[in-house]
Amino acid sequence: MKFIGLMSGTSVDGIDAALVEVTGKEYNVQIELLATHTGNYPAGLRNRILSVCHGAPLTMADIVELDDEIAISFADVANHLGQADVVASHGQTVYHRPPTNNNLGYSWQLGRGALIAHLTQTPTISDFRAADIAAGGQGAPLVPPVDASLLSDPQRHRCIQNIGGIGNLTYLPPWDRADSPPESIIGWDTGPGNALIDWAVHAFSNGTLTYDHDGNWAAQGNPCQTLIDQWLEQSFFKQPPPKSTGRELFGASYGQRCWQEAQAFDLDQADFLATLTAFTAATIVDSYRQLPRLPDEVLLCGGGSQNGYLRSQLQSRLPDIPILTTDDVGLDSRFKEAIAFAILGYWRWHQHPGNLLTVTGASHPCLLGHIHKVKDHLATEISK
Template identity: 60%
Template structure:
């Protein structure tokens, strides 16, 4: 048994999710116990700086170094706080903060940059820290994302039931888990489905003149009417029709894309609530469209996780579009839906420490299974 802290901040840049977990077992045959979990919001100034960099604002190398340090300090503080009233951990798995992600092309490897350097976190916490998880998969020809499918296989697969594990963070990503039999591991698929909360959060911030950062429970969107003509138009985007493996981020579904959505909506004379309802429908419909186009068959159950699980209107729209396929959350099968991604990076760190691979080539497109993450040891006293 090892006690591990998982640290994660996603494309929504809400804050740092920290999970303190105990992990038992080997490779895919593991069990976890969640000891503590909490989200530590970024200071407003730091969050705004991260968002501006993600929106392609030019900064100097000096500013980049300062931002890298600031994020590392915030991550280290979260790690120290989450274990303050518990028996301490011996290992940290830190995803860091993604500020740039470029999928591979025919002639170019993928590139993904996460700030919040692990070496500094190790020094500040005096704990072995594993970070930069995406680099090894990218070097093996993969997308570097999504990295959760192997964890989903270990923790959420079922002997009789096929499942989709749908994370809705800033970006949505899915893991398709066939029933656990007949070479099931080779049949697992995973990819980024497209926008999750990122466009909605940006739109709410703009429509509320900065007074709100998200649509609580989806109530604002629920009060509007969906413009299906716009949804159909937006679903023609090439990304939704690109076969997996594939990954994306704010570089594609960010500020520029949202402004195009606002322009497209002008001729339809939508109210703010109508626009949010339509944008929410894009997230739901793009998820379902990805399933219909690229899954070998529709799943028997969909389990949601991530911040989008708290958007009750989005969840309701997903259930309507998926018809008879039940939509629940990973909470209902024993894995915390809010902190699943942080738990995942604790598991990835554990696997790296144990010498196990962390990626699934069938999901990322890598040429082989590889160990993920760079190990940083604190300096000896």
């Protein structure tokens, strides 16, 4: 079957789409990547999404309008790729609350699937996180079972490190994919990925830049290790997995506090960007101390995998471990998340649970996502 996976992450830097031919059963799936496309949000829409992520208050009418505009943007990107059997849309996260001892978690993605189904005239699966959260899970990260299916190696211990707005890892012990995946597959959010770096670049450039291309700006500065050590004392990094996070913690307010603290060290803008980038690397490597063992190799994906300075900071902290990208093993690093949601959609369509309990902490396996079918030119939610 042909699935279109749609993904816009916490960086809000565009909507990635992948048209994927998926075959196989359960975890033994094979893919052929047929086409890819990235669509940019209109500048005004992106700014409104970021404002909501940073806590700006909205009326219900504002929320409805934003929900529709995001869905229309997602549908436009899907239509650019041509016809598929099913669209699997992650939507745009605007709020994520991890579970606590007193409350279930909550994760809110805008871009309603019923409207995407209507605009694409294609059955659409959306709202992938809700079922895992209802079962007591974090609702994140959801990609590790896909990583296991596509990127496990029979001999090597691997870490798949996604660096989007937020970073997350998947630890893959050796697996030949002949049997069910080993229970020792684990994963969690490592902390900030590009979120703080992007915030600082946008602020320092007065809105003319949205990210640090290849880390060139940061490479002009010198990281302050004292500040990095201080920031690593934040309680999230001490929390054992399963765990997840978002801009609610590592957003603009957090970045502003970091900038204020940097004043005591007389850091200029380049020094501060170098420190934020090195801090991101340090949070990733610090997370690896909680693994059963260090990996034989690390495969990067997401926007941060294209940041040369960030990669160099990771390599300096893991000098004996090859730092590669998923491109090096045949999986497009830029579109891996969109590919992953195409597969999660394939599993949902075929009644296969999509969550890993060792990753999210949910109490039981769940079918992830709501299916919206197109009938008589109307999109209606159904149970399949």
